[in-house]
Amino acid sequence: MKNTLEITPLKSWLDTGDKPLIIAGPCSAETEEQLVSTAHLLANTGKVNILRAGIWKPRTRPGEFEGIGSIGLEWLKRAKEETGLLTATEVATAKHVEEALAAGVDVLWVGARSTANPFTVQEIADALQGVDVPVFVKNPVNPDLSLWIGALERINRAGIKKLGAIHRGFSSYEKTAFRNEPMWDLAIQLKTACPNLPIINDPSHICGNRELLPYIAQKAMDMDMQGLIIESHIDPSVAWTDAKQQVTPAALAELINHLTLRKADSNNPSFEDKLAELRSNIDKLDDLIIQKIGERMKIAEKIGEYKRDNNVTILQVNRWDEIVQKRTKLAEALSLGSEFATKFLELIHNESIRKQNAVMNSQEQPTAEA
Template identity: 40%
Template sequence: MHPIFHSESKPFVIAGPCSVESRKQLHDCVTSLETAAPVDMVRCGIWKPRTRPGGFEGLGEPALSWVDELHERHPSLRFCCEVARPEHVELCLNHHIDAVWIGARTSGNPFSVGELAQALRGSSLAVMVKNPIAADVSLWQGAIERVLQAGVSDVAAIHRGFHLYHDGVPYRNKPLWEVPVELRRRMPDLPLLCDPSHMGGHRRYLEALMLTAADLGYDGYMIEVHPHPAEALTDREQQIDATGLRHLLERLALHRQEGDADIRLNILRQQIDAIDERLIQAMGDRMEISRKIAQMKQACHMAAYQPQRWEALMRERIAAARAAGLDAGFMRTLYETIHAESIRIQEDIMNNKQ
């Protein structure tokens, strides 16, 4: 374990706001953390690369001066932020930043990582490398190796999940736990942290993701904490307050000490709840399409019930169910119920009842 990422007998915890929004917000966040949930390092988003332009992209260098103020008041506190350009590294070195992380949008680009590694050469900054957006363990490993080859002694990996287009998973970024497990097999001495905030995309998933990471032997966590999450300018749904963090860490400690069966059962139930939410949303989307189909059938003087289409659909769905290991009878009953509701909606529209 590298020195800066080592925490005696407990996970290494990094927490703080997704973005630094104001001097007061940052000071309030640090004060609440010190009171409710002391952490090993404070994260603070100085620069915020957004997927699309137009959103809040951080305050940049002025926010670093507020970090300096906090360091003077709390000299034992350590701070970290994301860097994407060599000039970001230079600014961090001129202020009280102890560690930086290379984000998912940057770690997948060897040219960008190479430039950052060169800027980090000879510095005292610790570096964390988030997994690339793509689920490519070699690309992630390569980014880490570039940082190590620059002579950085304190390096860690952060698992924040992978983006898959319409993957049917409730999380913002799919965990794909096998990828960080393989990274650990290749680099067994590298500290591995979990970022459940970006992985889940909503605070409701934090506990389940953190407990899974604990079971897999992760060394720590990076969690987004805001003094008033509902007012956050970025990623408000995935942020929690310091009291919420304390409760999470208490549950995690219980899990680590006792391996509580109720906690494990709760993880599975949370996963079922999340899947049910997606099922309900998908069903609503399906019935909305049925309404549009009814309007087209009405305009073309077609009947709501189309036997040939129904029989072909059933054959396809039952074949798909068997391939997925599902019972054909269950799938037939399920689709007969869905089809009956779809026909009811269509007939109501075609008879001008909706």
């Protein structure tokens, strides 16, 4: 996917030195005292660059707390004046954009629900025309890389060059330990497609609980993300929204203190030489794997011909179950994750089915080169 984004580097508008960008604050601005007191505690940690707070909250069902509304912008302004922290909030309509900018909010972000709707994103983009403000775009609720990039492009074409992405995980039917599945591969694909785009991680929404935050935050740093956006409340036990995933400012400081920060590159020539050697070995193995998969698919085509000639269905459930059981055991013996092995086998199986289906429904016999 071609990268068409024109990006101003993060450090040109907010230089955090060799430390990650940290955006923190309550999920929702609830009261003036709650927001300002939390802001002071966060500022006192010396770890936070930007204060975040939800002013308008798009809830799944009506009747739930949907944000304090515009009055909260005045509280953000006061918090900024008293602490010196920059401020950030989510916008979901053109009116939100106008009110937030009028109140002096420094950074805006587009939420996951909004990113999923190109009409909403375009409305926000139109309201940002001619404005010089940093904007972050969260990934859409569902795992759709094109939708994520499309939202970034719409904001970028409105003239926003101080642009970034927020990886907050994706909805999944599978129940796991996470509120939203990280699906790191999609974040990696975004980094590959848009290498100059700053990407920060939202462990709060990925985890859904504070116990897993350190694990995801460290993983994000190891994936070379530029920062974190974490929900922090003066007293999470009484938070009006997402109480389980918020942490106190003190707990946030402790989490950040325990992060291991690694460099993206090394200036050590011997390290680079050894790394190049190991990568060369991987390249050779990757080529061999692709060749072997190609050979496997040739055999799958022959099986398709044999099934066609004998009027047998493509899918053989018992055979598939046998493959999964045997190969996953082998994968575990080789210290490969069972989830990886199952997904890999499913991809191979789906391609085999596709090949056999093409053979069965073609008028001509496939050639060796097909």
